[in-house]
Amino acid sequence: MTKLCDSIDTLAMAYLDDELAEEELRDFELHLHDCGGCKERLDRDRASMAELRRRLAPPPAPDLLRARLVRALDTEDASASRAMTRQRVNRWLLPGAASVAAVAALAVFIANRPGGAAGALAQEAIRQNTRVAPLEVQGASTEGWVRRYAPEVTPPRFDDGGVQLAGARLTSIDGRDAAQLFYQVVTPDRVYDLRALTFDAHGIDWSGLQQVDVDGTTLGVDRRDGNNLVIFVDREGYAYAFTSRDLSLEQLAGMVVHSDLVRRVHDSRGRVAQ
C-alpha cells in the first residue's frame, strides 16, 4: 500500500472528472502501471460512471417550451417599454387581463342544467374530453393524419399563434364517429390544455343547451364538474365541442370566435342549429 492507494477514492474520481493537475496526473498514471488493484478499481469506476451518465442524459427541450419562452420574452419586452410600444400579446388569452371587448361583454351564467338530448350530449362530450386515453398521433404529423383518417374534419386554426394542434384520436359520441383534437395553448405563464370533439351533428336537437351570441356567432355553452364546454356547429352541420378545465367559458368563446371556424361560416351565414 502506498500513499496513492490510500487516496484511491479521491484520485479515481478526480481522474475521471478530469480534475487532476498535470503532475498529479503523471504520478497517478505511473502508479496505475504498477498497481493492479488501483487499475482495477479505476476501470470499475469508469464503467459505472459511464453507465450513470448515460442513464442521466435528459431529453432535449420541447419545441413548445421554445415557443413559450419567445412569448415570455415578448411580454417582458412589452412591459419594459409599455409606454412606448403597443403590447403584442393577444390579451384575451391571458387570465386576468382585459379581454377583447366583444368577449368582455359576454357574461356567461349557466342558469339551469340543460336536459334532454342536448344535455346528455354535453355531458358525454365533456366526459370524452376529460378521459385519459392514448393519442393515435402526436405533434407535427397530426394534421396529415386527420386528413387521412377523418377527411370530413378540418382542424380549426386559431388566430392566436400560441394555440397549436398537438395530437388527435378517433372516438365516437352518441353512436356517431368523432375525432378528438388536442390543442396546447401557450401563454407566457404556462401551457393550457384544450380539447375539441368534432362530429356530424345532423338531427341533434340542441334546444336544451344554453346559447350565447358573441360577435354575431351563436355558441352553445355548458359547465360541469369544473369543465367548461363551448359548442359551435358549422353550416355543414358539424359540431365542434371545446372543453378545458383551465380556460374560462369567456376565454373559450373568445378563442372560437377568433378562429377560422367562424370565417368558414361567416361567408355563408351559418348558425348553431336550433
Added chain:
Amino acid sequence: MSRKDMLARRKEHRAEFEREALVHLDALYGAAYRLARNPRDAEDLVQDALLRAYRFWDTFEKDSNCKAWLLRILTNTFINEYQKKKRSREVLDAAQAEQEATDGVLHHAGADTQKSPEGLLLERSVSDDVQRALDQLPDEFRTAVVLCDIEGLSYKEIADIMECPVGTVMSRLFRGRRLLEKSLQDFAVESGYVKKKDPAPEGGDTIDLASYRARKGS
C-alpha cells in the same frame, strides 16, 4: 435618448440574449428536468430562470461562461423559490384531492382516471428509475450530480454556483453518485432484472483533493 434609439437598443439587447443565452436552452432544460419532479415544473423553472437572466443580462460579464452563469441562476431559482412554491402547491394539491374525494360520488365511473387531462401528453414515464433515484437524493447531492454529470461543469464552477468549497463539492458528488448507483441497483433487484450483488468495497479516506495534496506535500 430618443424613443427610436431606445427601441433599437431594446431590440439589440434581445437579439444578443437570444444569441448568447437561448442557445443553452437544451442544457438548462436538461438540468431542470432532472432537478424538478415533473416536466411541467421543469418548464416553469427554465422560464423563471431565463426571464430572470434576461432582466439581469446587463450584469453578465460578456467574456465569462454564459452556460455556467445561466445554470447558477437556474439552480438558485430552484433552491430559493421553486422549493418554496412546491411546498405551498403540495398543500393546495392536498386540498384539491380532498375536495375531489368528497365530490367523487358525482363523478362518472371513470373519474379516477381523469385527474389531469393536461398531464396526458407531458407525464413522465413512471418507469423512469433514474428520476426516482434522483428524487430520493438530498437537494445538494442532486444539484452537484446534475451540474457535473449532465452539464459537465468543473468542480470549481460547481463550487461557485453552490457557494461552497471544492472539497464539499467532491464529497457531495461522491456520495450522490454512490447513492444513485445503489438506488438504481435496488430498483433493478426489486423488479427482478438482476440479482442482488455485494456492495462495492469502499476506500476509507475522505473525498478531498485538498487534503490529498496537503498529505502528499507533507
